[in-house]
Amino acid sequence: MLDFHQLKQETIDYSKEIGIDKIGFASADVFGELKSRLIRQEQLGYQSGFEKGDPEERAEPERLLPTSQSIISIALAYPSKMKNPPKNEKGARRGQFARASWGEDYHTVLKEKLQLLGAFLQERMPDIDLKWMVDTGELSDRAVAERAGIGFSGKNCAIITPEFGSYVYLGEIVTNVPFEPDEPIQEGCGDCNICVDACPTDALVQGGQLNANRCIAFLTQTKGFLEDEYRTKIGNRVYGCDTCQTVCPINRGKDFHHHEEFEPDPEKVKPKLRPLLRISNREFKERFGRMAGSWRGKKPIQRNAILALGHYKETEAVDDLIHLMKNDPRPVIRGTAAYSLGKIGTPESYEAIAEALASEKDEEVTEEMEKGLDFQVT
Template sequence: MNVQDFQKQLIHYAHSIGIDKIGFTSAASFPDLKQRLKLQQQLGYASGFEEPDIEKRTEPIRLLENAESIISIAIAYPSKMKDAPQSKRGARRGIFARASWGMDYHTVLREKLAKLEAFILLHAPDAKLKSMVDTGELSDRAVAERAGIGWSAKNCSIITPEFGSYVYLGEMLTNIPFEPSVPMEDQCGDCRLCLDICPTGALIEGGQLNAKRCIAFITQTKTMVPEEFRAKIGNRVYGCDTCQTVCPKNKGKHFAHHAEFTPDPELVKPLLLPLLEHNNRTFKETYGHMSGAWRGKNPIQRNAIIALVHFKERGAIPKLISILESDPRPVMRGTAAWALGELSSPEGQAALRIRKETETEEIVLQEVEAALLKE
């Protein structure tokens, strides 16, 4: 097999199945990334969602014996939605980040990579392949940067000239020695809008993120949201797009050619009070196809309470009292207690006083007592 000719065929095939960009790099280790990841761990900036073994994340040969190359792919997703419903008094709405619009991108990209694998094996039956998307050991962004998909921006995203940073990434390790693509020059220049506008200061400096302060991370945790972040979450129920929406390289970038990522406005801008009514089954039936549902309903519902406070939605007080009184989840009771303190009403304060006498969970009691001080 002539590898050069086959590489051209592979690129053509990739585009024919809806892969927007494809690039190639060697399976050599990532020494710079290794140092950055070690520093992240030392500083306590890692989210904990990543593969914990830094060697696996930075040495592809550990993942596929005799690996020679890595194929990187990118698929664009939309930045705008048609007929977005308005949030109004009595019908307040949250927002899912753009990366959770439409079908779960893990599913879509894995299907594309599976087709690529089948194409490769058709022409090279002895090829060794290993694909991954997001949850794999390798850093999607480090691979994409080296494979010429885009440059690694100050906001820790990969920015492509064609689609901005609105792209999903995936990769495939192989023992076929493809010709490496040429990496791109950094085009952020002196711009630091993303660093200056990040609501929580999570972007420490260009290319360095304290994930523990990132709203995208915080909205996915299952514990109480630290008080310093509650007002900053706004109406986000999953993820955060601020460092993307302010980026000049994303101006005017909107691609809706992948129908599977077309957002359902009622799902990605959900009514907050009905969101609180879901049980596990109905939540999965409604949102299970979205990537934002991967942590289940609990973080989303906790964030919905915070969003109701953001809107000062006093119509939510009866529901919040009900959660405080009878929800079996301490995090939900605690968040409801905080919310009732923020919305301050006679009925809310009465419910808090009653709860103070019966609550046994310390995290809830702390929130109840703090809320009563706001009387």
């Protein structure tokens, strides 16, 4: 008869050997509160559309593994600071990727850890059933981690661990092994509401409730024209947003460099903006392809870089933006370039917009060109 208590301890010990920073065990019962919350989020229109599965699949482990009895949750810490960050200077303005995209794509790294953990369990139980997931699976990583005692769910909608703050990546294995569950952490945010107050777009409706459609982390990944109200809010972010993490008092001083794979290359995570405008698909893949922030391709990154140049009123980028406005085949890029040229506001910018407007056929682009020209009189 297999001793499941002993197997749990062996699994914990092995997880440390392979570099997992934290591991916890949870029951595979239905996540009833989560299910109700997801249904409510759908009704309110607060979901981004990137979520996988319906509320039932996301909250009922049995739908994913009919024999499920427990869930193993893992966490890997990632750094919050980099050594020698490059300067963001006039004439050489830079964008920024959120910390969750520093280093190698975390999906790849966690997948390797979960596969090792799964192989370890299969050696001891050849007939084991298991299914692992990282972020893109149906189950809510955060709900699993909370139940497994990895951390508590913060008002910023992130799992906050006592050791590493919220700077952790999460993944899980659903299995038919009846592991004894761990106790959830009872600590919370208390009266602190700093993240809710600091959210640039008011995406945090209230503590623990996020309107994903307003979240900069989501908005920077969209491919169409960014709505006007968000254009001044994203600043120089080309992918993701860290505000609700960086303002969190619990995260103060939390900076762990346990995994070489997550170490940031300063020139990649704070790239110069102007070269991004001219980068080819091949160059983009070679330079950024191993980062989580590359998954939507170069178009959203370029659009965000164009907006960032407008945000900085970077006059040195005027010629680059004029070239895009007149020659790029993608309407979103042409139109956004016209908008940012108007924000930069040089005589040359306005002259170029007016000239391009005379021959532009796309209605959305012409609308953006007119917005650009409107900056001339405001």
